[in-house]
Amino acid sequence: MTIQALSVQNVSHSFGAFRALDDVSLTVPRGSFTALLGVNGAGKTTLFNLITRLYANRSGVIEVAGHNLRHDSAPALRRLGVVFQSRALDADLTVQQNLMYHAALHGIPRSKARVRVAEVLAQVDLADKAGARVSALSGGQVRRAEISRALIHRPELLLLDEATVGLDVKSRAEVLALTRRLIAEQGVSALWATHILDEIAPTDRLVILHRGRVLFAGVAAQAAPDGNLTRAFLDLTGVPV
């Protein structure tokens, strides 16, 4: 059996009477860019919080690189790199200090962490900003710094929750291109949550999540054979994206 970078099987989650996720199943194959498309409130962030164990998963099974998140959480979390929807860097510290802190949270010794910080900052073209305070960076630079933070422990799977929200068009394109480059060059996999259709290429794997349910899972071109993903999304969900 092929081990997927991420496997989510029959996962549901409720907040009181509100069912945020309803029997969700999806996979992210190794080395793939998988887009998780849904409007605000579709359940994307709830799913991310379950995959990162910020919420406890009570039903169904979540596996990261074959490691069950409920019973084998440490190896599963070690293989995850996360870029949260809201900014998660400490604005009072420098980029390097933030990255060193994150490396420590993954048990990477300082001598090794220093080398890795230089490596990942070079990968995201921020080598010259290592000593800059996060509060002095632009929105796009902060996002790239967050991607470098997510990469520092060399994860197998990147989770990016609406990573381009709040960025201008140029920065958005840069962050997306950077993620695709990392997949091509390093073989990591990515689950890219978004509500922006322009960010999805026809060859990408696509999961459409709506009101907590998966309405489509496959290659994007299959969802919209005529190339009109906007109409395909509208047909599936009944709401424009």
Added chain:
Amino acid sequence: MTGWWVAFAGISRRETLRFVNQRGRFLAALVRPLVWLFIFAAGFRAVLGLSITAPYQTYVLYEVYVTPGLCAMIQLFNGMQSSLSMVYDRETGAMRTLLVSPYPRWFLLASKLVAGVIVSIIQVYTFLLIAWFWGIRPPVAGYLTLLPALLLSGLMLGAMGLFLSSAIRQLENFAGVMNFVIFPMFFASSALYPLWRMRESSVLLHDICALNPFTHSVELIRFALYLQVNWLSLGVVLGCLALFFGGAVLMYDPGRGLGIRRKGG
């Protein structure tokens, strides 16, 4: 084991860096007890008589009496500052970075707690150094025996802050913590007046003070500074530490989903 130590050291380093970057915080932490020592204690010395009471072997000046209470006050405020920092981290999203670490949540919270206590111990010793020049001179060995007492007291007050932080939903609510937790705990304790003095004024108030965990932090510190152990206070501090830390771990458990607000798509 190395990885655990690296993680603990990283969390401690971040807390220290944040503390160093916020110089005003260090200054405020020192100015507060010094104002009490230099101004409040000078005024009270004239009106408040103190009989010989353990651990003191003789009559002491009010400044000498109040010093252990001010050490505990530094730790109380530091514990609440850590609590504020946790709420801030949750609001800014930095908390998520900590909680998605592969290490167990109890370990991450304990590391954060210990890191905060280390900062508070540095503050207390700086305060005691200044107090020494003001004439507050406990036995030299007392500075050494004080260390474990400060560690336990700081852990207990920090754990209380950690527990409270799980219940505070927004930074704006922190003013309520000041009014309903810090001030009542500080004033209804043996930090400023001996409990026997309190009993003369109100038995009920005396009993409230005797039940206040902060009173036992103060007494643990007071006795340790004079090379003695207050066993009752030690027991209460240890018990409250277990209770508050256990509560905090429970409240930050992913099963409860606390610590992270529901947000986004």
